[in-house]
Amino acid sequence: MDQAQTPTAASAHSDFVRIENVTKSFGSVAAVKDVSINIGKGELFALLGGSGCGKTTLLRILAGFETPTSGRIVIDGKDMTKVPPYERPINMMFQSYALFPHMSVEKNVAYGLKHDAMSASERKDRARQMLDLVQLSDLAHRKPHQLSGGQRQRVALARSLAKHPKVLLLDEPLGALDKKLREHTQFEIANIQYKTGITFVVVTHDQEEAMTLADRIAVMDRGTIRQIGSASEVYEYPNCAFVAGFIGSINMFDGTIKTINGTTKVGVPMLGATLEVGENSNLAVGQNVKVAVRPEKINISRDPPPAPMNRIEGTVDDLAYFGKDSLYRVKLATGVVLQANNVNSHRDQEGGRVAQWGDKVWLSFEPSSVILLRD
Secondary structure (H helix, E strand, O other), X not given: OOOOOOXXXXXXXXXXXXXXXXXXXXXXXXXXXXXXXXXXOOXXXXXXXXXXXXXXXXXXXXXXXXXXXXXXXXXXXXXXXOOOHHHOOEEEEOOOOOXXXXXXXXXXXXXXXXXXXXXXXXXXXXXXXHHHHOOOHHHOOOOHHHOOHHHHHHHHHHHHHOOOOOEEEEEOOOOOOOHHHHHHHHHHHHHHHHHXXXXXXXXXOOHHHHHHHOOEEEEEEOOEEEEEEOHHHHHHOOOOHHXXXXXXXXXXXXXXXXXXXXXXXXXEHHHOEEEEEOOOOOOOOOOEEEEEEOHHHOEEEOOOOOOOOEEEEEEEEEEEEOOOEEEEEEEXXXXXXXXXXXXXXXXXXXXXXXXXXXXXXXXXXXXXXXXXXXX
């Protein structure tokens, strides 16, 4: 299908790293299928997808640990397809961190420099610079077992950066951290990448991690790239049902275009409603589409909302309180359940909730909040 209609297309990127028509097969199974990606110099780029989508295989091809069945890898204008890993201007930070338990933090960071044309004092200075960068200079003489998980992660990052690679590959870098530490470390990694100007390529299955870290995201599915764009582009303007469903929560139903005359109207039998939508390009009356609305775009109230909002009446079937917001599952007359998020902006005994279980409510959303997808 055509790319989603976005207000700004992420196309003005240099080609410092070029993945050109790369396919990787293991026997009869193609783990990566004809993938092409251009990554800019100094960009923080994320490969996002579920287990088995091919993202780690693609990262290993970039690193030189796997040879593509076809296609090529170009870095800074040089073909690296057949260049061994140790001769590539690349370093890789593994998910396990792979620190040497018998070495101090400083020696772990300096370890990769021992074969470089540097004196012992130069290696020590470089290691200290990297520890300053990750704010661990005070812990230089500790052993890895004396550090927290977040500190070990930063030691591994400092070691990966010590050789000043042109490209740093990070394989699920935050997977071993708890939620709060992971959220904090995401910003640390982004800040370090900005300070160094090194091109980062991150593999992750965590959509929030990718959206927080990356300048651009490639969403992968079964060895292919489904969409490349900024976090806001892939979230607000998904180009297919897979991306819409994979990135964040969404309500999605089958619909049929009813009218296109200044405004577009779509019949959605499962909602028992005809919705007005904001987009109408490349559509035809009678065309079948997927109709999607994100839960946070839906307002929930006890009173009927004013026109021209799309509005549907229902009953609160389930409710989850998360503190800052609440998730409502509202059952419609058709039996379908719609999800709606509401920010708990008031402090009271009910947690700021606008409705309770069993309450009759109205759900409403702007025409511009409706996403139309053709597959």
